[in-house]
Amino acid sequence: MPRGPLMIIGGAEDKLRRRTVLQDFVTASGDREARIVVIPTASSIGEEIMAVYDALFRKLGAPQVACVDPASREEAHDEALVALLDDATGVFMTGGNQLKLSGLLNGTPVGDAIVRAHHRGAVVAGTSAGASIQSSHMVAFGSGGATPKQRMTQVAAGLGLVSSSVIDQHFEQRNRYGRLLMIVAQSPQLLGIGVDEDTAATVTHEVDEETGEERELLRVSGRGAVTVMDGSRMITNAFEAKRSAPLLASGVVLHVLPAGATYDLTARELLPGETEVAPEDAAELEEFGKDLRRMARDIAASDASPTVLKRRMARLRKLRSAEQSPLDEQPVTTPENGANR
């Protein structure tokens, strides 16, 4: 069986209006065929959180929503809970305190069943604390701020669904650049992944048909961005920096990825994306293209008289919008151009 998709949600996903992220989870779990298990264990008000997600997932089309919420590591050995997870098509871990979540689940039969669900193809999703726990190394807790300092945050062991990584959430909203950079500076082999609120990083595993090699892809959806920090070739003084002083972290490669972007976690590089064209522009662009191809043909055949060309140019001018047209395209990397738009 191929591994299932992982949905890493940065917290505060929209529950009332555009439920893009949650709808994506239900769809990936099988819609009308979905058997969803919610794990509200990270939360200190698990019952209320459970009621919200139960209502939401049913509203979004899932017929079956169960709750797995062990109150102790002892309870996390309950075979009935394990059976629910073994039958699930989608697992959803809520927000709260990730150290409570990992402390109660990791290394228990319930924790193992989550990992097993992923490996047999089920969707495993988590928001906020439920996102953090998916990486191999987990941000246990820490403070905000943009500049990395030696003791900003504490690292614990996550479930390891995403290997060689550390995931942080509420990334932009709680200004967590510094603490993620600190972790990457102290563990340069880990990829730092920061997910904004109402935003999902969906990780899938694809096998290259030619080489047979597996690659791990991260695709972004939702309202914010996913920030990836790659410290493979960084220079740092983390082994000798003072506790509260800023860390040296030079040569970190940074990727800020908005919805639609896909990043190859295996090769550590952005996949080339398609330029998105608004539907209202598509027909017009198509028309331009045809006319230009015809003109090129005519010129090559030397039968484009000045009159024919003139008529054609007039038509192109008419078609082209005041704002932009393919004929106006210029390299657009200067601030002057940026400011015009």
Add this chain to the structure above:
Amino acid sequence: MPRGPLMIIGGAEDKLRRRTVLQDFVTASGDREARIVVIPTASSIGEEIMAVYDALFRKLGAPQVACVDPASREEAHDEALVALLDDATGVFMTGGNQLKLSGLLNGTPVGDAIVRAHHRGAVVAGTSAGASIQSSHMVAFGSGGATPKQRMTQVAAGLGLVSSSVIDQHFEQRNRYGRLLMIVAQSPQLLGIGVDEDTAATVTHEVDEETGEERELLRVSGRGAVTVMDGSRMITNAFEAKRSAPLLASGVVLHVLPAGATYDLTARELLPGETEVAPEDAAELEEFGKDLRRMARDIAASDASPTVLKRRMARLRKLRSAEQSPLDEQPVTTPENGANR
């Protein structure tokens, strides 16, 4: 004449306790020989700000402190003001509104005199707004936040003392990662430089004696860090992103530089630094070194009897501190090791 040092201060430099940054400015301006000009024009309470810096710089040892504060572009043509700047060994621009500062000075004789002061070897320093104006491209105003968005900030023309760059200040404290990334995404040839509060980036120009080539170096001092964003090889969708959506910014090379770090702005790379050893450890390390060299010699000469070696090991153990010794050194890039310190 070689160009003078530029001091780019991120705002809120300590004025009451450890006046490291301001003392550095007075020292670089010539201490007892310093002739300092303060430009409080960015501020809307210029008179009060002037009084503070006047008192500070005199307290820190400068015998002569003058004020240049034109109230209009017309006044910025005043020959008496230009004469003050032409005679200065140090120029200090205060915080406030950088668009007011650049709007009143840039392209006037007073503005030209600041540039001239730099080129004849005087120190030019500025804090907050006075830091922003030193780059070729200036952040005019904008909003905070970690994720870059298309219309977060507005760019205007700075004095251009640091070429091909855009400087931002209060960097960590006002969470300005996003807006600096936005500017770099829209203008990938610019180097983004973000300076924390009570922190200075001092830019100097050195001529390589062998090649004769000039290089521009940035050295960090003070309490925080300087963040450099290099977009030379980045991939971005800035030319087509929607106004409020997060921008794609992939492959930006990030450098977070604490006090003591030196970055080569010309080659765009960190200069190798020395490991700093605390004075209290230096003597002990020296002692260890000697003893180890002696032991190596004895072993090579085969005259180290077990008794001699045993006595020597006991002595080393006694010397070595509970915390750390050269004999305990291990590669220290794992979180486990980091947590121990």
